Amino acid sequence: MFEETEPEWLNEEVKTGTTILAxxxxxxVVLGSDSRVSAGASVVNRVMNKLSPLHDKIYCALSGSAADxxxxxxxxxxQLDVHSIEIGEDPQVRSAASLVKNISYKYKEELSxxxxxxxxxxxxxxxxxxTLNGLLTRQxxxxxxxxxxxxxxFVDAEYRKDMCKEECQKFVINTLSLxxxxxxxxxxxxxxxTIDEQSTEEKVVLGNDLPKFFxx
Amino acid sequence: MATAASMMxxxxxxxxxxxxxxxxxxxxxxSTGTTIMAVEYDGGVVIGADSRTTTGAYIANRVTDKLTxxxxRIFCCRSGSAADxxxxxxxxxxxxxxxxxxxDEPPLVETAANLFKASCYRYREELTxxxxxxxxxxxxxxxxxCVPIGGMLVRQxxxxxxxxxxxxxxFxxxxYKPGMTKDQCLDLTAQALSLxxxxxxxxxxxxxxxSIxEEGVERRVILGNQLPKLSTQHTHTHTHTHTHTHTHTHxxxxxxxxxxx
Numbered sequence: 001m002f003e004e005t006e007p008e009w010l011n012e013e014v015k016t017g018t019t020i021l022a023x024x025x026x027x028x029v030v031l032g033s034d035s036r037v038s039a040g041a042s043v044v045n046r047v048m049n050k051l052s053p054l055h056d057k058i059y060c061a062l063s064g065s066a067a068d069x070x071x072x073x074x075x076x077x078x079q080l081d082v083h084s085i086e087i088g089e090d091p092q093v094r095s096a097a098s099l100v101k102n103i104s105y106k107y108k109e110e111l112s113x114x115x116x117x118x119x120x121x122x123x124x125x126x127x128x129x130x131t132l133n134g135l136l137t138r139q140x141x142x143x144x145x146x147x148x149x150x151x152x153x154f155v156d157a158e159y160r161k162d163m164c165k166e167e168c169q170k171f172v173i174n175t176l177s178l179x180x181x182x183x184x185x186x187x188x189x190x191x192x193x194t195i196d197e198q199s200t201e202e203k204v205v206l207g208n209d210l211p212k213f214f215x216x
Numbered sequence: 217m218a219t220a221a222s223m224m225x226x227x228x229x230x231x232x233x234x235x236x237x238x239x240x241x242x243x244x245x246x247s248t249g250t251t252i253m254a255v256e257y258d259g260g261v262v263i264g265a266d267s268r269t270t271t272g273a274y275i276a277n278r279v280t281d282k283l284t285x286x287x288x289r290i291f292c293c294r295s296g297s298a299a300d301x302x303x304x305x306x307x308x309x310x311x312x313x314x315x316x317x318x319x320d321e322p323p324l325v326e327t328a329a330n331l332f333k334a335s336c337y338r339y340r341e342e343l344t345x346x347x348x349x350x351x352x353x354x355x356x357x358x359x360x361x362c363v364p365i366g367g368m369l370v371r372q373x374x375x376x377x378x379x380x381x382x383x384x385x386x387f388x389x390x391x392y393k394p395g396m397t398k399d400q401c402l403d404l405t406a407q408a409l410s411l412x413x414x415x416x417x418x419x420x421x422x423x424x425x426x427s428i429x430e431e432g433v434e435r436r437v438i439l440g441n442q443l444p445k446l447s448t449q450h451t452h453t454h455t456h457t458h459t460h461t462h463t464h465t466h467x468x469x470x471x472x473x474x475x476x477x
Binding site: 178 | 382383384385386387388389390391392393394407408411412414415446
């Protein structure tokens with residue numbers, strides 16, 4: 001008589017094994033992410049939006065443990081609200097990134113999440129910050145998540161300085177599509193957020209609208 | 217698989233051990249943590265590899281040749297354990313040479329690939345070897361076969377392997393198109409290897425390329441400073457100026473090639 005064991009994924013940690021990236025252009029930033037949340041071999045959410053608002057013009061992209069990343073984003077959202085009331089104006093992107101970094105660094109042994117912070121402020125325009133493992137560094141673009149390994153070569157080859165907004169959006173969609181094709185933990189649809197002085201625009205690109213490559 | 221391949225992350229770093237007197241790398245296995253690539257084109261194949269062999273963090277050989285001839289028009293690209301891949305390549309070279317004499321004909325690339333697969337699959341528990349077999353034969357012209365760790369065999373128009381290969385899957389997917397010419401394949405391979413060498417600590421050195429066709433094998437080397445530049449590289453703020461006061465009759469050329477039969 002065989003005992004039926006329960007599926008493994010009930011005991012697996014829920015991860016957003018993922019692909020996220022953010023790139024700055026003159027006047028703003030574009031953030032992108034896939035939409036897959038996996039627990040072991042099971043996809044527990046195929047339409048999750050991993051681009052989380054920290055403020056009107058500051059977003060962060062979540063990767064790693066879903067619980068850790070969401071909690072960090074919520075805490076920083078609250079801290080940033082308080083901070084912006086205290087200073088009486090919109091917060092800087094660097095401030096948001098610092099708040100994320102402070103949590104990531106202080107609890108680096110307990111947490112396993114990497115957030116990329118990107119946004120627009122009046123002082124320095126579009127900015128992208130990486131906060132991996134508790135560091136804080138500003139970069140022209142940043143990629144993260146399990147799917148990012150497969151596209152380091154692509155972004156290194158294709159990135160050029162001074163791309164315009166539409167070129168950046170295309171760059172993000174192409175990169176996400178390539179990573180989603182190769183990484184088992186990335187997939188679903190692509191979410192894009194474009195932030196500039198005028199507006200914050202959220203967009204979804206469905207599976208069949210993503211660019212196709214030679215073997216598809 | 218503990219310390220078998222340098223493509224695995226290095227766990228369990230210790231503050232001190234009884235072997236503090238000698239460097240860590242004297243106890244590590246020699247690995248070709250590496251980037252290798254092979255592309256088919258109409259009339260032949262182009263293969264490429266970096267040139268770094270590591271024992272732990274020490275680079276044991278910075279000018280390794282990972283493109284190994286198995287027969288006149290068949291090469292293999294080696295990744296994984298240096299010892300394992302050299303041993304397998306030697307065995308297959310012998311087996312293929314014998315088979316070719318029996319047949320009284322140049323051997324098929326598929327035959328060479330199957331010989332690699334047979335060894336890699338039978339001894340899969342003991343070996344760490346990821347191999348690309350590529351070459352030209354009269355029946356099917358240019359072919360690339362992938363024999364990854366575990367001993368699978370599959371033919372692909374373009375294949376990458378080694379620890380650095382993860383970083384260039386996206387680049388390869390977006391830039392490879394069916395029906396490319398030999399020179400386009402050479403450029404694609406050189407650029408892909410440069411990108412991987414930039415990101416992977418276990419890949420580096422020079423880029424070795426070879427093109428195999430009915431005419432023969434052409435090998436070339438691209439030295440470090442001649443590699444394609446990336447827009448993300450920082451430009452150096454100081455420049456060296458050389459003035460040669462003595463005359464040279466032959467031009468200094470850092471890309472050199474020879475034809476082998």
